[in-house]
Amino acid sequence: MRLQNKVVIITGGSQGIGRATAFRLGEEGAKVVIADINDEAGAQTVQDLKDVNVEALYVRTDVSQEEDVKQLMERTEEHFGGIDGLINNAAATVRKSVEDTTLAEWNKVIGVNLTGAFLCSKYVVAPMRRRGGGGIVNMASWHADRTITRFAAYASSKGGMTALTRQMALDVGVDQIRVNAVLPSTVDTPMLYETFKALPDPEEAMKQTLQHQPLGRIATGEDIANACLFLLSDESAFISGHSLRVDGAAFNKVARPLMFD
Template sequence: MRLKEKVAIVTGGGQGIGAGIAEIFGKEGAKIVLADVNEETGRQKTDELKTAGVEAIFVKTDVSDENQVQDLIQTAIEEFGGIDILINNAAVTVRKSAVDTTFAEWQKVIGVNLTGAFLCSKYSIPEIEKRGGGAIVNIASWHAEKTITRLAAYAASKGGLTALTRQMALDCGPLNIRVNAVCPSTVDTPLLRQTFASLEDPEEGFRQTLEFQPFGRIGTVEDIANACLFMVSNEAAYVSGQTLMVDGAAINKIARPLMFD
């Protein structure tokens, strides 16, 4: 087991990519602190982990709220004695241009996607240092480098997250804490299915999306989780400050998913 006795916080772990990361980390021996603002899905996933034999707890957390993040970190310490790994995965999105995005919407997206990662890192880093070091992985997006129309706040938040990753890697190197980003492209999650369902022609939207996938398929949560597992494992002991694209080479081909414009 590559993560035996390691304590891992996974934000946004109730479903989708976060849930997949929690499952694979748990199978590799990690103790999971699953954080999510959605109590129903968070507790359900935590119960599933426990049924599978994983030591896991759920902490309802809005990562954009400093007090709630501090409570999350303290709970992890009280329950498991410390923190070794942080996965900043919690995210929200708004499909609007800069002109159409309200200030409240901007604040929410930046607050969860970027400020949330900052807060969780700020309060986790001293605790990870106490354990002799560890790893942080920020779940960014291919939108940090290439994007599409009407995604102003989300693209800005993910671009900021990869920049924060590079900078934190410098500060955390002397602490023996590695900081990396994983950038998924199109991944089969409940959120993606909801997006397709909202289209006038869901099947056509899916078909057009597949056209941009060199492998002929979209990504799975397992694809992303396995990349994260590598990044937090000893196999990546000298990897820090990097942004890993997990996109099946789609970023080299994509122009725009037509149905989303």
């Protein structure tokens, strides 16, 4: 098993990409900590993991709040004895232009996506150093490099995450901590369908989205989970500061679904 007895924290781990990743890492022997604000879904995910013999813990965590993040690290070390991996997956989004985005909406998206990644990374370094190293994966997005209309806050937060990835890899490499980012495109998650609901015709939006997928489908949570597994495993031992696109070549297509314009 590639992550036997490794302790990995997954923020936003109760659903979507986070949940799929928790199960995938668990299959490879990891002990998983689900950090989320959805208590019901978090507790259910932990129970589901335990049902398939994965050691798991739920810690209620608002990643935008420093004290919550500190408690997350402390409880993880107390429960499992250390921390080997962190996946900064918690996310928030709002589909608006700069002009239409309120300051509160901006602060929420940046707070969860970028400040959350900053805080969790900041406070995981010392525990990883005590373990002799570790791996951090920032869940960014293709929006970091190429975006579409009315995603001002979200695209900014994801661009910041890739910049943080590159910079932090330089600072913590001496501690044998590797930092990488995963950049998914369209993924079959609850967040995707919430975005579609805000459009005039959600079914047409999905149809157009599929037409712009070179592989003929959108990504599954498991597709993204496999990339996270690779970046936390010894198979990527000399990869750090890298942003890995997991988008089925969609980034290379200039045209975007018309429903989003």
